[in-house]
Amino acid sequence: MRMKKLKAKKGRVENMLKEFKKFALRGNMIDLAVGIIIGGAFTGLVNSLVNDIIMPVLNIFTKNINFANLFIALDGVKYEDLEAAKAANAATINYGAFISGVINFLIMAFVVFLLVKWINKLKKPEPVAAPSTKKCAYCLSDININATRCPHCTSEVEA
Numbered sequence: 214m215r216m217k218k219l220k221a222k223k224g225r226v227e228n229m230l231k232e233f234k235k236f237a238l239r240g241n242m243i244d245l246a247v248g249i250i251i252g253g254a255f256t257g258l259v260n261s262l263v264n265d266i267i268m269p270v271l272n273i274f275t276k277n278i279n280f281a282n283l284f285i286a287l288d289g290v291k292y293e294d295l296e297a298a299k300a301a302n303a304a305t306i307n308y309g310a311f312i313s314g315v316i317n318f319l320i321m322a323f324v325v326f327l328l329v330k331w332i333n334k335l336k337k338p339e340p341v342a343a344p345s346t347k348k349c350a351y352c353l354s355d356i357n358i359n360a361t362r363c364p365h366c367t368s369e370v371e372a
Contacts, residue, residue, distance in 0.1 A: 259320075259321045259324050259325075260317075262320075262324065263316075263317050263320050263321065267320055268316075271316070279309075280309040280310065280312050280313040280316075281295060281307075281309055281310060281313065282294045282295050282309060283307075283308055283309025283310075283312065284298065284305045284306060284307045284308065284309060284310075285305065285306045285308065286298050286303045286304070286305050287303065287304040287305065287306065288303045288304065290303065295307065295309075344358060345357070345358055346358055347360075347370075349363040349365065349366060349368060349370055350368070350370065350371075351363065351366050351368040352365050352366040352368070354366070356370065
C-alpha cells in the first residue's frame with residue numbers, strides 16, 4: 214500500500230517537472246528573462262546618467278541644494294542635517310528624497326522616451342503585402358484573387 218502511494222507521488226512530481234520545463238522553455242518566458250536582465254543594466258546606465266551628468270548640471274541652477282537634507286523632523290526639534298536627526302532617532306518626513314526621486318523618474322522617463330523614439334527611427338517599415346483575396350460582387354464573400362468563379366454562390370467573377 215505504501216509503495217503505491219510513493220509511486221503515485223513520484224509520477225505527480227515527474228509530471229509537474231515536465232510541465233515546468235515546458236513552461237520555462239517557452240519562447241516568451243526566455244524573452245521576459247532577457248528583458249529583465251537588460252532592464253537591470255539599463256537602470257544602472259540611466260542612474261549613472263542622472264547622478265553623474267544631469268544632477269551636477271541641475272545643481273548649478275539650484276545653487277547646490279542637497280535634496281537629501283530637505284526634511285521635517287516630527288519631534289519639533291531643529292536638526293542640522295538628516296544624519297543628526299537619524300542619530301537622535303527622530304521620526305522625519307524626507308520630502309527632499311521624494312523630490313529627488315521624482316526628478317530621477319522624470320529624467321528616466323524622458324531618456325526612455327528618447328531611446329524608444331530613436332529605436333523606432335532605426336526600424337524599417339514592413340512592406341505592405343499584396344492582397345490575396347477579393348470580394349465576390351454578388352454574395353460579397355472573400356475569394357481568392359485568381360478565382361474566376363465564386364465557391365460560395367458559383368457566380369462568374371471578373372479576373
